Amino acid sequence: MVSRIGKEIEISPVELASQLAKKAKINLASGSPDPKVILISEIREAYNEVLEDVKSLFYPGAGGQEELKKEIEEHYLQFLGLSKGEDEIVITSGAQHAMELLGKYFLENDVIAVENPTFIETFNAIKLRSSVVIPIDLDDKGIKVDQLEEFLKLVKINLLYVIPNCHNPAGVNLDEERRKYLVELAERYDFYILEDDPYRPIAGCVPKPIKYFDKTGRVIYISSFSKILAPGLRIGFILANKEIAEKISLLEQLDFSTSTVNQYVVARLIRKGIVTRRMKELYEYYSRKMKVLKDSLTDQGLTKFNDPKCGFFLLLDLDKDSWKVFNNAIQLGLSFVPAKPFFLRGGDTMARLSITMSNEEEIKEGVSILKKAIQMT
């Protein structure tokens, strides 16, 4: 008596690991941004300013507040390597909400392709509306476009889901030539690309978005203010061709979930230059922490990982069942995320390590606990 989605939904493995991880002293599990770099005073000030006007408490318009769309268009897109052009911006309640809207729009038991591994939580919104999911392997240059093309010769897909920068969980950036080639493939084999790019604002110097190379409206770009500002605001946006953007705006009538006041707050913070000022600072901040993680792993002889260029995550091959190592690590006071659920095939020995919640000392200590946990397993 319930829908397919109602039947198939289950607790996210990331959420599950997070719950188990609460007991642990050292947290290399959470994907939340480091609380120490959330600009709480500036955000509070922005609330004070926008709450001078009661319109900030009215119903949001479906598709988003014009003020925020204008700020993004005029003072932010260029920092992401994009311009609005003929496309339209749709404000969403974060990138996850964008994925849900896009899944709802595009899919009804269709065939899709995703990176293997991919971020299971965002992916769920399209997985639960697909009949077949084709996993395409990643290497240190991102999704293997040759492998994708071999599949495309055999099977028609509707959507490809890609995380181009600071990949979650793999840590890699997608190579520029591959970005261009994905757009070619999308045109040749008639599919759409969902480019989920929440880390770009803190990614440092990375190639232009896939969307940048798209001249025919095949790429839907998804951005978020969760990493650069704060996840608790639940504000992100889509950049898509006019037809799709209009439909997604209409679909927002169904959930109407995007807080008006939070949209004004983000608009205000962009206008003040706070968002763009933070981009370099946060890239450098997280890079320092990532270097500590990489150095600590290397020091401990744990070297089977892709070298993350940016973002929060490193994917480590433990060479042992990662759930077994996880259980030992939790006993020793360390949490991480066993990465098997991010993989459609393989991944049994993989662990996702995050640098956000622990400081440098804790990261070092966490890695030495991890080493012990591996030895125990």
Next chain:
Amino acid sequence: MVSRIGKEIEISPVELASQLAKKAKINLASGSPDPKVILISEIREAYNEVLEDVKSLFYPGAGGQEELKKEIEEHYLQFLGLSKGEDEIVITSGAQHAMELLGKYFLENDVIAVENPTFIETFNAIKLRSSVVIPIDLDDKGIKVDQLEEFLKLVKINLLYVIPNCHNPAGVNLDEERRKYLVELAERYDFYILEDDPYRPIAGCVPKPIKYFDKTGRVIYISSFSKILAPGLRIGFILANKEIAEKISLLEQLDFSTSTVNQYVVARLIRKGIVTRRMKELYEYYSRKMKVLKDSLTDQGLTKFNDPKCGFFLLLDLDKDSWKVFNNAIQLGLSFVPAKPFFLRGGDTMARLSITMSNEEEIKEGVSILKKAIQMT
């Protein structure tokens, strides 16, 4: 290449009328709460308080923040005539989001029943996932349970959608005996009731919720802080049996749209007693405005309406095509919502008049313009 929902979604007639209405001097169209009674200073103060702690800017947990759930359970439910008992609370991004989650959970081309008329915007989230929608007429005691029962003898339904108080657009309250009988029918004919009750906090003295009479978990209660606090916060909640509540919480992982900081703000405002203090004040405030509307209509000889006991809306029979009257009214500087789209059958001559955005003088002037527009048509 898009889903059924993607194909069928269209602009809400309420939104459309609102856009056309922007030109009009007098607004009897909008369903937004009166901006003059939004407690902007208290809300700003609550933001200042909760933004002392960075946890208010973390990711929200799926299902809602514990602090807010606890406040609702301990200090608010009783004012709605409910207690938590064996049920669970799920926080949502407003009542519309709750409807979307419930539609997503329950429906996959099923048969449902709704009041005729019903609120088209919330209804859309279940309509687009149903194969057959059975309209059940209203009278001045709410949904005609006898008519519903006749249908139930003939056809199996999955869900019944009901707005029990200050009905939008019909203005009526559901009679207590009928509330009890709906629960009996739900048990006998094996369906669930979505009780959408956003107006109750400002409804004055009304019967207990349908949910109150439900001992077997057949009723899902939907509430909202949009009318009592402000719609721009996008915070509401569901009260449902444990199994359904858990599933709805999991489904929130798909959109993850409910702002953390706004949840803390609402929790803070409940704790301070501001929410419950406003209930009587706002009921009296809106009742005064509604009396002005009713008196003005009667003075102008426009007497074909159900007598609204509470809320924002009055449904008037214009005895002429309401879109034609609307077009004339707009020329004369008045907007309202032609109510045909709220009806699954009939309703061509009906108009929804709202008292929220206009003051008492404007309501009087609006009614005299309406009279002229009818005469012109």
